[in-house]
Amino acid sequence: MIEIIKGTTKPRIVTWFTWMLLTGIGSAASFADGQVPSGVLMLCGSFGLALVVALGLKRGDRSLGRLDIVCLVGAAVGLLLWFIFNSPTIGVLAAVTIDFVGAIPTFKHSWQKPHEETWITFAGIGLGGAITLFIVDEWTATAIAYPMYLVVLNVALVLCIVANPARKLVTESDS
Numbered sequence: 777m778i779e780i781i782k783g784t785t786k787p788r789i790v791t792w793f794t795w796m797l798l799t800g801i802g803s804a805a806s807f808a809d810g811q812v813p814s815g816v817l818m819l820c821g822s823f824g825l826a827l828v829v830a831l832g833l834k835r836g837d838r839s840l841g842r843l844d845i846v847c848l849v850g851a852a853v854g855l856l857l858w859f860i861f862n863s864p865t866i867g868v869l870a871a872v873t874i875d876f877v878g879a880i881p882t883f884k885h886s887w888q889k890p891h892e893e894t895w896i897t898f899a900g901i902g903l904g905g906a907i908t909l910f911i912v913d914e915w916t917a918t919a920i921a922y923p924m925y926l927v928v929l930n931v932a933l934v935l936c937i938v939a940n941p942a943r944k945l946v947t948e949s950d951s
Contacts, residue, residue: 777827777828777831780828780831780832780835780836781831781835783835785892785893785894786836786837786889787836787837787882787892788836788881788882788885789829789832789836789838790840790844790847790848790881791847791878791880791882791885792829792836794875794878795875795878795879796825796826796828798871798874799818799821799825799871799875800819801855801867802818802871802872802875802922803817803818803822805864805867805871806864806868806918806919806922808864808867809864811912811918811919812913813908813912813913813919814868814908814912814918814920814922814923817904817905817923818922820904821901837885837892843880843884844881847877847880847881855870857870858871865916865917865918868918868921868922869921871922872921872922872925875929876925876929879929882933883933883936886933886937886940887936887940890936890938890940890942891942893933895934895937898933898934898937899930899934901930902926902929905922905924905925905926905927906923906927908923909924909927
């Protein structure tokens, strides 16, 4: 959050907005299925994501390209399928799938401008997913799908930012 205020991080707003909506929906689905640890993880995530969106509206990357529109349409289709099937399990799995589609613009942004993303944020989110996996009561799709997905997605984003050759070039030019 501090990096956004300073202007050193410019989060991709379309992704963070998509994540905010999906974690709220996934949280509701987890609570509906009695999966409190996963529900709490996603609810807390929704609040954090809302802060990033609010701050990012002024200082983030607000561009909306063709890829963003495709991802948003994919998210809308996924939500529609969830409502048609009316199942918490399908809801959580749809949220994970849609979340991944919504993450594509941030992967692109992280690869093209790794200095505008903060890897520690993604590492923290992944760690939250890992901790949640250790405290779930039962290993059902609604309990583990989203936390497991958060671990995999965020490790990939951290690697995309930290191991990116373009990041090294920016860091070296700052010296």
